Amino acid sequence: MSKTDIVTVTNLSKRYGSITAVDRISFSICSGEIFGFLGPNGAGKTTTINMMTGLARPTAGSIIIDGIDAVRNIKKAQSIMGIVPDESNLYDEMDGFDNLCFCGALYGMPRAARESRARELLEQFDLLKAGNRPFKAYSKGMRRKLTIAAALIHEPKILFLDEPTTGIDVESARQIRNLLLNLRLRGTTIFLTTHYIEEAERICDRVAFIVEGRIVAEGSVSKLLGSTGHGHAIRLTADAALEPFVCELQARVPGCTVRAEPGHAATVVSKERIPLYPILQYLDEQGVSVFEAKELTPTLEDVFVKITGIEAAESRKEARKVGIGR
Amino acid sequence: MKTWIAFWNIMKKDVRTYYLKPPNISWGIVFPLSWTLMQMIRSSGSVDLSSIREMLPGLIAMSVLFGTTSMLAVTITFERRGRSFDRLLLAPISLRAMVTAKLSGAVLFGALNAFVPVILAAWFVDLSEVNWVSVLLAVFLTALTSALMGLVIAVSAKEVFEAQTLSNFFRFPMLFLCGLFLPISSLPVCLRPISYMLPLTYGTDLLNSSILGASAMPPVLCIAVLLVFAILLFEFCQYSISRKWIL
Ligand SMILES: Nc1ncnc2c1ncn2[C@@H]1O[C@H](COP(=O)(O)OP(=O)(O)OP(=O)(O)O)[C@@H](O)[C@H]1O
Ligand SMILES: [Mg+2]
16 A cells, blocks of 8 residues: 555455456545546446445455555444435435534534534535425435535545436536535545546546446546547538548648548548648638637547447436536 | 444434324323223223223333334334435444444333323322332333334334334234233133243233232343343344345
């Protein structure tokens, strides 16, 4: 374990009867980073969180959290964890404020401390007015926010979130992402699962892709983005169809491939960096104006598709609905 | 200290948000009250105050039984369904302390229930010869074993209605077999062993000896048996929770 690792998971497995939900996964999380666990439905994300937080017993493997063996001594490890499950698990009958205070009490916070912290969190999450309404009267986004607030009441060192932005609106999802970034600034380590690749790309320092219980890729976002070997790509948008100029363009920029696209556009792909001047000059001579030349960078989705061969279009479609897609 | 804060708040929350709600309190008042009236009217056609004293041990036992078993079974199943029970499993408090806190709420509520018939009876009959220390002990032990049975039901049930049905399934036969209505000696021989396997039998006998001064078994034996029941049931529940609910 290196000095900055706060979580080290080694060969962790979980079997339910004949189903292997998690299959010998290993990864580590550095102190103060946002670590994303990405995978499609049923990949084993929730099972992994449950094992790390004490809701499930590993079949094999080890989990070390802040120097504590979390398999043997989970109760000790739990005191530094904040946990946001995929479904809200607060008490319907209690109001927002009491829910937060109760959660604080579970972590042994004295009354005065938990009450002032609860007020602070309600304010921070814009829930002050809803503080004395029963939890069952909360909207979905409010429920998610209060659930996150409840996980933060004891100022945990490490925060686990299971799909924090699934099923809530654009604005709330954005608020939650900003909140996570702010928490990171203050030194909280964050482990989150998601199946929105764009979300992971936006806020995670490092990610692991998990498919069918196995980690298929792991690393910093920039490293994974660099690993696709796509070369370079530029997309041009002009005021006329570019179809007639494809051959000549390919001749002018050696080693490149040009593909005309609908909407007066074309994509230029090359292993080398693509010089813009020859392209613009030629098109100008032909009386065509180019409005935009945009470098296309690979996305985590490209990486994911490349590594796993799984079409992530589904997850992308869903992501658009909640406003993460571009 | 931290465990104590968590313990106290778990118990307080249960009592406040679940137990001290009008429909639950009514179990402790309406049921014994209607039972008493029915008995009094049946026995003489007119109201016979002296029989209140004879009925008191049975009423106390019933109030405790109704106040605890299904309460704990239903609230825990309910919290499991709503996933809020996970919160307790995720809290840095030992399973033993958490289970004890859950039990304490139900035991406390059961004990409060037990004193509803006592207070009502005190208006009509002289209770000065009652051994209150022994009543308290009997109430506590009966409430504890009944609450533990509720927990056993909670560990076996998946749905709230299942917990409710299971509670009644155990509760009603228990009332008839524990010597409350019929002395055990008048039960068919084949049913008697079952009677002696029910904690309520010992609780009732202990109440009889404390209030009426008459009992079938020595009080010390009853106390010992109830304690053994409590320990065994507690260990069983704790084991089952940790096996079944931590996946
Ligand atoms: N209690 C259980 N008993 C049996 N199988 C289970 C249990 N919990 C999970 N599984 C199985 O383990 C696998 C992984 O499930 P898990 O809930 O961890 O997936 P996930 O990545 O969180 O998916 P999602 O994105 O849908 O939340 C699935 O095949 C699931 O059916
Ligand atoms: Mg999941």
